[in-house]
Amino acid sequence: MQQAGPEGARRQWLIAATGAVGGVGLLATAWPFVDSMELSARALAVGGPVVVDVSDLAPGQLRTVPWRGKPVWVMRRTPEMVRALQQPNPGLADPLSKASEQPPACANATRSERPDLFVAVGVCTHLGCTPVLRLDDPAINAELHAPGGFLCPCHGSRFDLAGRVVKNVPAPTNLEIPEYRFLSDTSVQIG
Template sequence: MSEHVDKGRRQLLTAATVVTGAVGAAFAAAPFLASWKPSARAKALGAPVEIDISKLEVGAMLKVEWRGKPVWVLRRTPEMVAGLSAIDGLLADPASEASDQPDYATNEARAIRPEFLVVLGVCTHLGCAPLSRFTPGDAELGADWPGGFYCPCHGSKFDLAGRVYKGVPAPTNLAIPPYAFVDDNHILVGQDQSRAA
């Protein structure tokens, strides 16, 4: 596990000790921000976790914990969303037919609203934490890299919708948890959209 990932986990644990808070830290090239407000009892029971996305900048990602797992919310730029269809041929399951997500996220963007990707930050190979590599042409991943997630454990690659590339060890796309928009500024992770609407 890289030091980068360990830092992220430490910040996550620190944020978990407050009722409502925000953590700003380096997360790749984008600001890292976390804001949530579950009670300790609610968290222990695995209750839904409400996330404040009002300060999440376009192109940035925040990270929270739900049922002991990292959940990432990436606010995609229009360019990120527009580029998803261009790489379908490189992906193992571009239509998410064999992957784990709610019906309302079984679409190209794998999202209720294409701008926001809500995804479990757990590699579907052996459970490592993929790294965000949002910059196209990343030095480590090559000039044709369009941006996405990279798992350093065994080299699995995922696009900006968490869809896995062909020819890597991870068998399926990153999982999408149940979630709902409470309003334009709040996402509830752990409850389906249809139930919150």
């Protein structure tokens, strides 16, 4: 039943205006909720690649950078460290890294694209603790036949300077090597 005349037109206009204002109010109320569902710039950056400048990394120095919520190590090895890694070591559980996670280009004795630069996820493969670099520990040096290694403080797992695990320790596999590439001689992109 439609009303004729100016009263009916006015009523229709009021109904349309009220509906429009209500719709705008609903959108204004819903917008913050919808907007909060988008990933923040920080969340987007967590999964993205990380570029590391290695120009100022001294031989024997280790730098830790965050990537995907994990610590990633970038270490410049000395020539002595590289020579030691290339020697056979019967004390390693997986010396050829057959059961390890690493890019194909890192399937070698140094587990790296360039022998002098080592990139690895700094998380023990046993229970997820962060191993520490020990360059001055005589026991580790003797066991690994190298000038240093990584020691997991939680349960005593030991890794050489290529992240290869020693036999008879809790860690089941070598440290993970993430995907990475060299953008130049002085910068590495992880991820």
